[in-house]
Amino acid sequence: MCCGCARRSRRAGNALSTTDTELRQIREGAGVDLPVIEDEGLETEELILNMGPQHPSTHGVLRLVLRLSGEKVVECVPVMGYLHRGLEKIFEWRTYAQGVRYADQADYVSNMLNEHAYAGAMEAIAGIDVPRRAEYIRVIVDELSRAASHLIWLGTYGLDLGATTPVLWCFRDREDILDMLEELCGSRMNFNYFRPGGVLYDLPVGWLAKLERFLNRWAKRIEQDYVEILDGNEIFLERTIGVGRIPADVAKSYGLTGPMLRACGVPWDLRVARPYGIYPELKSMQPVVFPEGDAFARYKVRLGEMRLAIKLIRECIDGIPGGPVRARLGHVWKCPKGEAYYTVEGAKGEVGIYMISDGRSPNPFRAKMRGASFVNLQILPWLLKGRLVADVIAILGSIDIVLGEVDR
Amino acid sequence: MPVQQERPAERSGVPINFEQDVIQRRPETTQAGLGSEEFPTRQGVLADEDNMVFTSVSNLVNWARSRSPWPLGYGLACCAIEMIATGASTHDIARFGAEVFRSSPRQADVMIVAGTVTHKMAPRLRRLYEQMPEPKWVIAMGNCASSGGEFWDSYSTLQGVDTVVPVDVYVPGCPPRPEALLEGVLRLREKIAKGG
Numbered sequence: 001m002c003c004g005c006a007r008r009s010r011r012a013g014n015a016l017s018t019t020d021t022e023l024r025q026i027r028e029g030a031g032v033d034l035p036v037i038e039d040e041g042l043e044t045e046e047l048i049l050n051m052g053p054q055h056p057s058t059h060g061v062l063r064l065v066l067r068l069s070g071e072k073v074v075e076c077v078p079v080m081g082y083l084h085r086g087l088e089k090i091f092e093w094r095t096y097a098q099g100v101r102y103a104d105q106a107d108y109v110s111n112m113l114n115e116h117a118y119a120g121a122m123e124a125i126a127g128i129d130v131p132r133r134a135e136y137i138r139v140i141v142d143e144l145s146r147a148a149s150h151l152i153w154l155g156t157y158g159l160d161l162g163a164t165t166p167v168l169w170c171f172r173d174r175e176d177i178l179d180m181l182e183e184l185c186g187s188r189m190n191f192n193y194f195r196p197g198g199v200l201y202d203l204p205v206g207w208l209a210k211l212e213r214f215l216n217r218w219a220k221r222i223e224q225d226y227v228e229i230l231d232g233n234e235i236f237l238e239r240t241i242g243v244g245r246i247p248a249d250v251a252k253s254y255g256l257t258g259p260m261l262r263a264c265g266v267p268w269d270l271r272v273a274r275p276y277g278i279y280p281e282l283k284s285m286q287p288v289v290f291p292e293g294d295a296f297a298r299y300k301v302r303l304g305e306m307r308l309a310i311k312l313i314r315e316c317i318d319g320i321p322g323g324p325v326r327a328r329l330g331h332v333w334k335c336p337k338g339e340a341y342y343t344v345e346g347a348k349g350e351v352g353i354y355m356i357s358d359g360r361s362p363n364p365f366r367a368k369m370r371g372a373s374f375v376n377l378q379i380l381p382w383l384l385k386g387r388l389v390a391d392v393i394a395i396l397g398s399i400d401i402v403l404g405e406v407d408r
Numbered sequence: 409m410p411v412q413q414e415r416p417a418e419r420s421g422v423p424i425n426f427e428q429d430v431i432q433r434r435p436e437t438t439q440a441g442l443g444s445e446e447f448p449t450r451q452g453v454l455a456d457e458d459n460m461v462f463t464s465v466s467n468l469v470n471w472a473r474s475r476s477p478w479p480l481g482y483g484l485a486c487c488a489i490e491m492i493a494t495g496a497s498t499h500d501i502a503r504f505g506a507e508v509f510r511s512s513p514r515q516a517d518v519m520i521v522a523g524t525v526t527h528k529m530a531p532r533l534r535r536l537y538e539q540m541p542e543p544k545w546v547i548a549m550g551n552c553a554s555s556g557g558e559f560w561d562s563y564s565t566l567q568g569v570d571t572v573v574p575v576d577v578y579v580p581g582c583p584p585r586p587e588a589l590l591e592g593v594l595r596l597r598e599k600i601a602k603g604g
Contacts, residue, residue: 053529054482054536058512061484061529082529083485086562093561102558108486152489171496189486189583216584404485 020241046074053082057160057393060403061376062253064396068389076384076392078377083407091367095197096122099364100205102355103192104206106369107405110149110347112141112181114369115194119353120276121367122196124340128327134198136320139210141181141193142344143309148177149315149347150302153400157299158230160397161239169225176214183207193244196335199328208317215310222306230299244395247293254379258349258372259305260399263298265291270340270345284311297400302400334362348400371405460488466603473517473543474600476505477593480516482533482541484523487550487583491522499586506593513539518596519573520589524552524559525566537573545576547592554578 053369060084066074087106091099103118104111104131114319116138123130151170158166178188183204192314193200230236246256251264261268271279271407279285288304290297337359343352349372356366376399483491492500501507510516513536537546548569551557554591556567569575576599579592 053532054511054513060488082523082526083525084526084533084564085524086557088563090559090562105558109489154491167492168497171493172498175493175496175498176503188585190491381575 011264013387016324021234025345029249037405042068050099051080051392057397057399059156059397060406062396062403064380064392066384066389066392070379071388071390073384073387073389073392076381078380079402080374080377081407083403085408087408088367088369091369093363095362096333096364100194101190101192103369104192105404106371106408107149107151107346107348107373107402108189109352109402110145111189111191112145112193113193113344113346113351116142117346117351117353117369118355118367119194119196120342120344121340121353122335124342125338125355126196126336128197128329130198130277131324131327132278132321133202133323134325134327136316137199137203137325138194138277139279139282140313140316140320141184141191141199143312144177144181146347147306147309150306151177153302154226154230154299157397157400158236160393161236163229163233165229166226167231169221173218173221176218180207180211180214183210194331195326197329198325202325208249208320211300212312212317215313219307221311222303226303229244237296239391239394240299240398242294243293243391244387244398245293246383250382251293251379254382255348255375256379258346258377259288259298260349260376260379262287262289264293265289265299269348270343275345276336276342276344282307282312282315284315295394298398298400335359335364343370346372348402348405349376369408371408373399373401373403373405374408377401377406418596424540470601470603474597476508477518477545477596477600478508478510478516479506479518479520479547480536481509481511482519482521482536484521484525485552487522487553490583490586491520491549491589494586494589499589499590501593503508503537504590504597513537514541516540517543518547518593520547520549521553521569521573521575522549522583524557525569525572526564527566528564530572533569534572545596545597546573547577547579547589547596548575549579549589549592550584551580551582554580557582 035101047068049066049068050063051066052058058064063079063082065077066078067071085105087102090102094102100115100118103114106114122128146303151174155167155170155174158164158170182188183189184207185191185201234316246260246264247268248264251261251266256264257268257270267287267289270276271285272287286308288301288308292299315361335357339354339359341352341354343350345351350370351372354366354368354370355364358365380396380399384392387395434441452598481491483489493499495507495509506518517540519537519540521533537544546569548554551568552559552565554575556562556565560567566572577592577596579588581588584592
């Protein structure tokens with residue numbers, strides 16, 4: 001695969017865009033009229049294929065029950081719950097400070113964004129003002145976390161489609177991100193960094209300069225490595241362009257959010273549409289939108305979000321003010337009575353926490369989590385109907401689910 | 409072409425005295441597994457000057473098995489991401505011969521249980537373990553798989569995977585760093601080489 005793409009990228013350049021549209025037309029034509037086998041009196045029957053829960057391409061422990069007619073998928077029933085850990089119940093049994101740690105576990109490839117939603121819900125109930133330095137730090141770690149999530153998606157999606165190199169390159173760059181987050185909060189994953197009214201630690205000395213160096217290095221790698229190995233790869237284009245097309249109205253009616261929705265041409269990004277933190281002040285914040293709605297468009301949206309993350313972090317590095325990183329809440333802090341629904345734009349879509357506080361107990365009375373992967377996964381049976389078995393992996397991978405967030 | 413070592417002139421024609429010639433004149437070898445501290449040489453595993461190795465079949469087989477345990481890629485939750493990171497370029501698990509993550513239990517030697525095992529998943533885990541051919545080993549990766557971890561009071565998770573399958577190596581951490589998993593693989597290699 002690597003040799004092919006290297007050859008391809010040498011002669012890539014302008015020819016790429018025409019290939020892109022041609023392929024899209026071919027695939028869209030093929031998607032409508034699948035080859036029909038003439039019934040010549042042979043006895044045929046449908047096949048039930050059980051995929052998962054132990055399967056390398058279901059990205060966790062999802063189980064798909066496929067009803068097949070030949071190579072065509074007649075029906076797909078996703079079976080979930082193999083990773084149901086009872087997070088929402090555990091939130092009720094833990095104090096507000098401990099709950100942040102459990103919010104980490106939901107979408108475990110972009111942990112900071114869950115923490116942001118959880119801490120934000122507490123702040124919304126109690127009406128806490130977050131110091132500006134903490135808001136800048138939050139944007140930086142959010143975007144780093146989002147980038148780490150997209151890197152994992154890119155690597156594993158390449159692996160799903162038969163390319164081994166992207167996963168090695170993406171994890172190489174993810175290690176750099178994790179090294180920096182580890183320097184910040186002491187852990188590679190499950191950071192436990194957000195607190196009501198700010199973040200736990202201030203930035204270490206010299207951290208921002210290190211981050212700047214990483215961004216320069218990584219921006220080059222995105223343009224050289226990722227784009228060349230996948231955009232210039234004919235197998236990747238064949239298997240993604242025109243596959244898993246979702247029209248914008250269907251996407252809206254299924255409640256899709258995040259890159260899934262933005263790849264259908266709907267410019268809905270919570271960082272702009274329902275702004276929080278300091279996102280409205282950042283000039284480079286523009287939603288990444290592509291109109292095609294297929295798996296390749298989702299790939300382009302996620303790659304665009306990596307570039308956007310670099311821009312946003314650079315803007316934050318330039319503008320970060322001094323001052324405290326946590327609001328003063330006193331040694332024993334109790335959440336006042338009230339309820340709030342706080343959303344952030346996660347790596348997969350809208351991550352929201354609906355929290356009720358009774359004002360007496362040290363634990364939340366109820367904390368409901370909206371998992372973006374769970375909602376996005378609903379469209380899978382609609383997408384797979386009538387498609388070929390070979391496209392199941394390409395379509396499922398392009399949704400970018402994390403089973404921790406689906407099952408919670 | 410292998411170079412044949414010449415027997416010293418004064419010893420040609422003299423029959424080999426096992427105690428003197430082999431045990432006491434055993435060369436310091438850098439070859440992994442023989443004479444190193446990690447694998448203490450037992451009676452019978454000896455190399456002499458003619459590049460000959462005396463050993464029992466079981467010792468040889470255990471040594472060979474310990475060199476390349478093929479793991480079953482059994483990723484369940486957060487630890488699975490760290491397991492992939494261990495296999496990826498920075499922490500290269502191929503250095504220890506365990507990079508061949510198999511998707512089928514029929515081809516695997518080691519089951520790395522990476523993540524929280526729920527009550528719904530436990531019967532599937534047991535079935536996959538039974539489908540693995542003998543000999544087989546289990547590494548419980550992370551606190552959830554080792555003891556229930558931070559989900560100690562959850563209504564739907566298993567309190568340690570050792571309630572379902574026998575575990576050889578426990579790797580603590582939430583999730584364990586890739587270095588910790590590598591340490592676990594090395595500990596398992598030791599155990600396999602000792603015939604465990």
